Amino acid sequence: MIEAELPLNEKARLVSLRNLNILDTPLEERFERITRMVCRALNVPIAGISLVDEARQWFKSIQGITVSETPRNIAFCSHAILKDELMVIPDATEDVRFVDNPLVTGDPNIRFYAGQPLSLSADIRLGTLCAIDRKARVLTPEEFETLRDLARMAESELAAVALSEEQIKLIQELDRAQREARIDALTRLWNRKGIEGLLHREYDFAVRKGFPIALVMIDFDDFKKINDTHGHPVGDEVLRGGSHMLLTALRSYDAVGRWGGDEFMIVMPGCTKEETALALERIQLEASRNPVLTSQGPIQITLSMGAACVMPKNGDTVEKLIQETDDELLKAKRNGKGRVEIAA
Amino acid sequence: MEEARIPENEQQRLAHLQNLHVLDTPVEERFERITRVLRRVLDVPIAAVSLIDDRRQWFKSIQGLESAETPRNISFCSHAILNDKTLVIPDTKLDPRFSNNPLVTGEPNVRFYAGHPLKIADNIRVGTLCVFGTKPRNLQPEDLQFLQDLALTTSNELKTSMLKTLFTQRG
Numbered sequence: 199m200i201e202a203e204l205p206l207n208e209k210a211r212l213v214s215l216r217n218l219n220i221l222d223t224p225l226e227e228r229f230e231r232i233t234r235m236v237c238r239a240l241n242v243p244i245a246g247i248s249l250v251d252e253a254r255q256w257f258k259s260i261q262g263i264t265v266s267e268t269p270r271n272i273a274f275c276s277h278a279i280l281k282d283e284l285m286v287i288p289d290a291t292e293d294v295r296f297v298d299n300p301l302v303t304g305d306p307n308i309r310f311y312a313g314q315p316l317s318l319s320a321d322i323r324l325g326t327l328c329a330i331d332r333k334a335r336v337l338t339p340e341e342f343e344t345l346r347d348l349a350r351m352a353e354s355e356l357a358a359v360a361l362s363e364e365q366i367k368l369i370q371e372l373d374r375a376q377r378e379a380r381i382d383a384l385t386r387l388w389n390r391k392g393i394e395g396l397l398h399r400e401y402d403f404a405v406r407k408g409f410p411i412a413l414v415m416i417d418f419d420d421f422k423k424i425n426d427t428h429g430h431p432v433g434d435e436v437l438r439g440g441s442h443m444l445l446t447a448l449r450s451y452d453a454v455g456r457w458g459g460d461e462f463m464i465v466m467p468g469c470t471k472e473e474t475a476l477a478l479e480r481i482q483l484e485a486s487r488n489p490v491l492t493s494q495g496p497i498q499i500t501l502s503m504g505a506a507c508v509m510p511k512n513g514d515t516v517e518k519l520i521q522e523t524d525d526e527l528l529k530a531k532r533n534g535k536g537r538v539e540i541a542a
Numbered sequence: 543m544e545e546a547r548i549p550e551n552e553q554q555r556l557a558h559l560q561n562l563h564v565l566d567t568p569v570e571e572r573f574e575r576i577t578r579v580l581r582r583v584l585d586v587p588i589a590a591v592s593l594i595d596d597r598r599q600w601f602k603s604i605q606g607l608e609s610a611e612t613p614r615n616i617s618f619c620s621h622a623i624l625n626d627k628t629l630v631i632p633d634t635k636l637d638p639r640f641s642n643n644p645l646v647t648g649e650p651n652v653r654f655y656a657g658h659p660l661k662i663a664d665n666i667r668v669g670t671l672c673v674f675g676t677k678p679r680n681l682q683p684e685d686l687q688f689l690q691d692l693a694l695t696t697s698n699e700l701k702t703s704m705l706k707t708l709f710t711q712r713g
Contacts, residue, residue: 228698231691238688239583340582347579351695354572354702369563377566386569386610445571454568 200295202276207321212252214322218356221249221256229259232327232352237261239344240337242329244306247316247352248275249325262330263306272299278313279323284346287311289334309334312341314349318357320473327352364399364467365453382456384434385441393455393463398516400453400467405510412474412507413519414464415527416444419500419535421460432492439490440499447480471507471540478503478538500536502527507540544639546620551665556596559668562700565593565600572699573603576671580692581605584685586673588650591660591696592619593669602669607650616644618674622657623667628686631655633678654679656686658693662701671696 205211215221229247236245244262248255255273257266270276277295278285290296290308302308313328327349337345372380380392388396397413404411418424418440425433441462444454453465466474481501489496504527506519526539533539549555559565573591581589588606592599599617601610614620618640622629634640634653645652657672671693681689 228695231695235579235583235688235691235695238684239579344579344582347575350572350575354699355695369567381566381568388568392568442569442574445569445574448571 199272199298201271202273202280205280205323211322211324214318215249215251215324218318218324220258220356221251225259228355229352230261232348232355233259233261236327236329236345236348239348240312240329240341242310242331244330244332246328246330247325248273248313248328249316250276250279255325258325265306268301272301274299274301274308274311275313275326275328278326278328279315282315282317282323284312284314284342285326286337286342288336291334306330307332312337312345314345316349316353316356318353320476324356364403365396365451368396368399385438385456387441387462388453388455390455390457393453393457393465396453396455397463397465397520400465401510401516401519404467405512405514408509409468410470410507410509411519412464412466412469412471412505413523414466414474414478414503414505415457415523416462416464417502417527417531418460419502419531424497424499428492428494428497432494432497435492436490436497436499439492440485440501443484443488443490444481447477447484449477452477469507474505474507475538475540478505478540482536482538502530502535503538504528504530505538505540543616543641543643545615546617546624549624549667555666555668558662558666559593559595562662562668564602564700565595567602569603573696574605576692576696576699577603577605580671580673580689583688584673584681586679587675589671589673591669591671592617592657593660594620594623599669609650612645618643618645618652618655619657619670619672622670622672623659626659626661626667628656628658628690629670630681630686632680635678650674651676653677656681656689658690660693660697660700662697668700 233245233247246260247258249258250270253270254267255270255275287293288310290302290311296302308330310331313326315323316325316327317323329345380389382389400411424436437460451467455463457463485499485501489498504523506522506526508519522541526541529539530537577589577591590604591602593602594614597614598611599614599619631637631640632654634646640646652674653676655674657670659667660669660671661667
């Protein structure tokens with residue numbers, strides 16, 4: 199058996215976990231629902247939301263077995279939290295890390311494990327949403343996606359905070375007609391007027407609070423060619439599918455808007471340069487792994503991205519930030535497209 | 543065709559819906575994720591988060607159909623919000639309430655429907671999480687449980703916006 203090493207940021211991770219005030223709390227239906235859904239969706243007898251504490255793994259929710267915690271050194275989840283990706287063990291008896299693990303050789307006789315790490319902020323993985331079976335099996339691509347989606351729901355429940363204050367305030371102030379005027383009909387994301395208004399608000403908020411803010415501009419590479427080759431209706435499908443894909447890699451309080459044509463803008467309040475870089479890498483990975491499914495089949499897209507991250511002070515302007523971001527986008531285009539450029 | 547009656551506490555219900563500040567807002571990943579998972583796991587053509595406004599049904603999220611809203615009086619979901627149970631219609635053509643509903647006799651040719659109400663407070667149901675398709679379908683008990691679980695998760699997402707709003711208003 200091989201024990202998982204400690205994450206590099208273990209101290210910070212434990213602080214985050216303690217701050218959640220969730221360890222050793224009673225059963226809550228909102229988490230029971232999620233583990234129940236994992237059982238049904240992946241067709242497994244055991245599913246859990248596990249939080250990896252200093253010396254133990256504690257289950258906020260567990261279906262299929264009655265146990266509330268196990269020592270950390272035998273927990274599969276302690277391995278899963280070392281990386282960002284979903285960890286799949288098709289057969290624990292064939293994996294040198296787990297073959298003589300007591301949870302495999304004895305109760306509950308784990309053979310298959312799939313665990314998606316749960317994060318509330320970049321690089322801090324608190325635990326996992328996991329699915330366990332007593333027989334060896336594989337995970338289909340659909341099941342993989344579903345487990346990931348359910349894990350995001352679990353994160354949502356853990357955080358219980360969604361849109362940024364400024365997005366909420368903006369939405370509250372607008373009546374129905376004003377909201378409709380700010381939404382792009384094709385993608386149902388913010389339109390230019392909407393995202394620009396939001397950017398000004400988030401920028402002012404950042405100035406007031408001394409927070410950073412990141413701005414990203416994204417361009418679909420060779421979009422004219424897609425339109426010419428497949429026709430405008432399919433081009434529209436590409437814009438819709440591609441822009442919605444952006445959402446999957448962003449936090450719930452980032453905002454996406456259609457700046458115009460095939461250009462999109464992302465406003466990321468409170469986001470540092472490192473966090474921005476991570477998010478944009480994720481988007482590039484998503485784009486390269488997942489061609490947009492259209493009525494004419496899958497179409498591979500690449501995105502050019504320019505980003506600038508600032509800690510704005512009184513006197514700095516939104517216009518300057520937009521210009522900087524645009525310059526980076528131009529750089530990305532010139533340097534080969536399908537890449538990210540971030541202002542130094 | 544039978545139109546759903548209006549709930550007795552309709553004014554109160556609409557006030558709660560307005561307070562969610564969710565109508566006519568852009569697409570959000572946290573709801574797209576829900577309809578995506580639902581569609582995939584239940585293997586249905588269309589899944590949606592639908593909100594019942596004064597005169598219309600507005601979709602916060604819808605996968606499998608290009609539609610932003612439909613009139614309230616022909617919507618299935620307006621029936622589903624009348625109580626706490628899942629509304630299940632295995633074959634719309636065999637149900638006198640819906641057999642000559644324009645959404646059945648014409649586009650999008652709804653032949654089966656299942657919708658669980660989104661309840662955000664006692665007796666306040668603002669819409670549904672629903673699935674539908676163009677062929678009759680009998681959903682299994684585990685499927686209905688899944689729909690219900692996901693509907694409650696959806697309600698929580700909606701309530702999160704409301705709670706956040708309350709906190710910001712208090713300053």
